[in-house]
Amino acid sequence: MITRSLVAVATGLLLAGPVSAQDGRVIDPLSGAGIAFAEISWHPGDPEADPAARIETKLNGRFTLPDDWRAPGWIEVRSLGHQTLRLSFDDAAALDWSFVLDADPLELESVLVTAGARSQRRSEIAVPIVQITAEEILISGAASADQLLDELPGLQSAPKAPVGSTIQIRGIGDARVLVLVDGQPANGALLEDRDLSRISLSGVERVEVVKGPLSTLYGSDALGGVINVITRTPERGFKAEARALSGSGGRYQGDVTVSGGGPVVVRATGSWRQQEQVPGLDGTADAFARVWDFKSTVRAGDSNGVRARADIAYLRERQRWPVGGGFSGFNDNQGLTGWAEVTLPGLGGDWTVRTLAQGYEHLFRRARGDAPISGNDDEKQVEDLWKASVLHARTIGGHHIDVGVEGSRRSIESPDKILEDQAADDQFEVFGQDAWTMGSTTVTGGVRGTVNDRWGNAVSPTLGLTTMPGSEVRLRALVGRGFRAPSFKELAWDFANIGAGYTVQGSPDLEPERSWNMTAGVDWAPSARFTVGFEAYTNRITNLIETSFIGNNPSGLLIFSPSNLSEARTQGVEVSTSGRLGTWEAIAEYVLLDAKSLEDDLPLDRRSKHSGRVRVGRTLPVLDGLRLHVTTVLTGDAPIVAIDEFGQRNVLDTQERFVSVDVQSTLQLPRGLHLVFGVTNLLDARPDGWLAVIERQFRLGLEARDLF
Secondary structure, eight states: OHHHHHHHHHHHHHHSOOOOOOSEEEEOTTTOOBOTTOEEEEESSOTTSOOSEEEEOOTTSEEOOOTTOOSSSEEEEEOTTBOOEEEEHHHHHHTTTEEEOOBOTTOOOEEOOTTSSSOEEGGGOOSOEEEEEHHHHHHHTOSBHHHHHTTSTTEEEEEOSSSOEEEEETTEEGGGEEEEETTEEOTTTTTTOOOGGGOBOTTEEEEEEEESOOHHHHOTTTTSEEEEEEEOOOOSEEEEEEEEEEETTTEEEEEEEEEEESSEEEEEEEEEEEESOOTTSOTTSOOEEEEEEEEEEEEEEOTTSOEEEEEEEEEEEEEEEEEETTEEEEEEEEEEEEEEEEEEEETTEEEEEEEEEEEEEEEEEEESSSSOOTTOOTTOEEEEEEEEEEEEEEEETTEEEEEEEEEEEEEEEOTTTBGGGEEEEEEEEEEEEEEEEETTEEEEEEEEEEEETTTEEEEEEEEEEEEEEETTEEEEEEEEEEEEOOOHHHHHBEEEETTTTEEEEOOTTOOOEEEEEEEEEEEEEEETTEEEEEEEEEEEEEEEEEEEEEEEOTTOOEEEEEEEEEEEEEEEEEEEEEEEETTEEEEEEEEEEEEEETTTTEEOTTOOSEEEEEEEEEEOSSSTTOEEEEEEEEEOOEEEEEEOTTSOEEEEEEEOOEEEEEEEEEEEOGGGEEEEEEEESTTOOOOTTOSSOOSOEEEEEEEESOOO
């Protein structure tokens, strides 16, 4: 019903009349096509100061000039992968607001770094970083972060018990991948309740993926990599957007974003989505999931003086799935995060003071029917995190220096799961980094020291190099250290499952898991139309924590306990290429992964040796604003490793190869509307051995990007 209504509304708007006149366009010189989501900013005074207002181009590269933009002043036009264009207001008017942006395929774009008081350029971070832009998020049609990331070669979503979804980066996953939202930790990490499927993509500007350990900058859990979901920057004036979408599997979702202001700018996004599926279960289960999500930010100040920012985010989630015997299991989760920072100049640089408060509740219940018994919340688990940091960034000659200290207080309540039902710790960290730039070469060295009153300490050094020996080539290399601190539950587990005949006991003497990573890569751009990238890496992980059988208690129950038992190694190569020809664009990527346990020389569970992606897109000349993308994603065979009948780890089965062909089309309609249609797994491939929903799914949506 909703799908039919969307089609009717879209068709009526398409026939209602011609597209309203546009004032300008941003153009790619190679293809002649418009550049979508290019940022145009107006600086009425100093061009180096923060802009008075920003707008974005539409899918066909067109934009409408706001009425309050006028001379004198400056216009700046930016787009990822293109050279920035800056010109006076009068010169922009003389060009009839038609801007051509030359490609810059080796641009060292800025990235968010949580340890610094400033955004750092990619030349200062030699570890590979992938940016998934807002346009790519739209093309993917993903409902949540796990679905988006699962499309990237070398990354693979993995189920978590009993339900949920985590991500593996280069064969390392679950708690060993740090997940952030705007540089702050996502909910659920302290309770071992990480789930990327609950992270909404509404109001998201980009997602940054760090491939490899980088605990020097990010601290604990950055053993395999980092996922940082970054929300959109608010704009001056007023802007409102909305989206509604429905699809297969009972998928319904909607969101609204408003932003605006003057000297103080505000942005708020509210979203809702539901689906008759729960991550980690196959499509045969009678399951249901619903997520409410709210994100907001308030920002003030300019780049030359005091800047302030405050963010609040709220999440609520309900999941239901069958657990046997006519009963359903229910997860009820909710989290609230608030953080604020102030940056001010001093001592030749910038000082940033940042504070964070976060609370999260997880409740699991069983009941017959579609709803749990009200008031049955005796086993609610609660986590609290308080964190404060002081950071200083300055430039001395060719040295870009970041130093800082951070303190945190963490606590959990987990009735009948850990000793005394609760646990807490205090942590203190100090870190520093120097990015020394000499012409086109940057050498980066840094170190972080962590002291925790519960599990001990860790030291994480990093040394990296990036250089551009010519205008067409960029080289990079890095040696880095990562660590993951043992969790509260691993340290203090104390619960029994009498029906299953076992008990789990924590180990207070656990040490952090540690890794050494070496990576080297090259980016080659023989022309602005074509780029090639190559990466080789090896990662050695020691002190891996595994839970194993250690004996029987006096009652005869089996006793399991975690210990630092294992070592593992992941290594591989990654090749990527992208190109443009006329109105066509294409990317191709391939990853070869070797991931094994060094204890028993067995492969790691469900790690695919081969993965790849090919995407072809085109802006069609028939209808201005119509874009079509076809993506083929390959996930190769993967071994299923588990405990066999003799109590030994062994390869028991195979997760079959999966080739998914996905299609996404976007049509620009009158009055700022866009019609979106997509198909995931067009050929309806259904390989065996997967713990996830594998079936063809359709989606249809309507977006309004300029409501006012």
